[in-house]
Each structure stands twice: as C-alpha cells, then as structure tokens.
Amino acid sequence: MKTLTVNIVTPDGPVYDSEVDMIIAKTASGEIGILPGHIPMVAPLVVGAIKLKKEAKTEYVAVSSGFVEVRPEKVSILATSAEVASSIDLARAKEAMKRAEERIQSKQDSVDHSRAELALKRAMNRINVHEGNF
Incomplete structure (x- = not known):
C-alpha cells in the first residue's frame, strides 16, 4: 500500500515526521482527507486535530493554526503550535x-x-x- 510522508513543523522545531496511509485535517473551508497521490494544494489550517492513520492505528496532533502543503507523496504542515496527543500536559x-x-x-x-x-x-x-x- 502506498504511503505519504508527513512532516509537522512549528517555529520551535519538528513535531512529527513519519509515513502514514491517510491524513485528515481541519482547514478554513472544512475537513479534508489526504491520501497518497492527492493533487498538489495549499490550505490554511484552523484550531483542530490532525488525524494521522497508519495501518490500523490513528495518531492525533493538536494544531492551533498554520498551513498544510500537499504534494502527491508528501504533506508538510507548518503550524503556529502543535502537540502530539501523548505529549500534551x-x-x-x-x-x-x-x-x-x-x-x-x-x-x-x-x-x-x-x-x-x-x-x-x-x-x-x-x-x-x-x-x-x-
């Protein structure tokens, strides 16, 4: 099965870098699902959760705002702030x-x-x- 490389970066540094099967992100115009081979695009993000699906597992990252840049095999998320669920205080x-x-x-x-x-x-x-x- 094809995968996407996902990088989530904040001004403080990288937060997430891995291969996933699917991403669901909350943009200013609504939720989008991104699979491998998705058309290139850029969209503004709003406060919400980024869902990262890998095989049977789903990981979550809290994002406050930023941008998502989609290319066919790579997704870059530039966020004002982002935290993986397990690291949230x-x-x-x-x-x-x-x-x-x-x-x-x-x-x-x-x-x-x-x-x-x-x-x-x-x-x-x-x-x-x-x-x-x-």
Missing part, C-alpha cells in the same frame, strides 16, 4: 481553559474578548486531543 491545558473562561466572563474593557475566545478554543482542542474526544 493536561493540567496546563485545563488551567489555560480556566483562565480563558475567566477573561471571557470579565466585564473589564481592557480584556480582548476575541483573543480570549481563541485561547479557549486552543485549550479545549488540546484537552480533546489528549482525551481522544472529537
């Missing part, structure tokens, strides 16, 4: 979610609500990826 993610919720509920004018909502989405994504909830 659940306590830290829950604390980030709590802080974001407090900021959203705050009545202060100095609070940037759109930034707080984005922080909440990122924290919830990390928690969901760690716990396997999609």
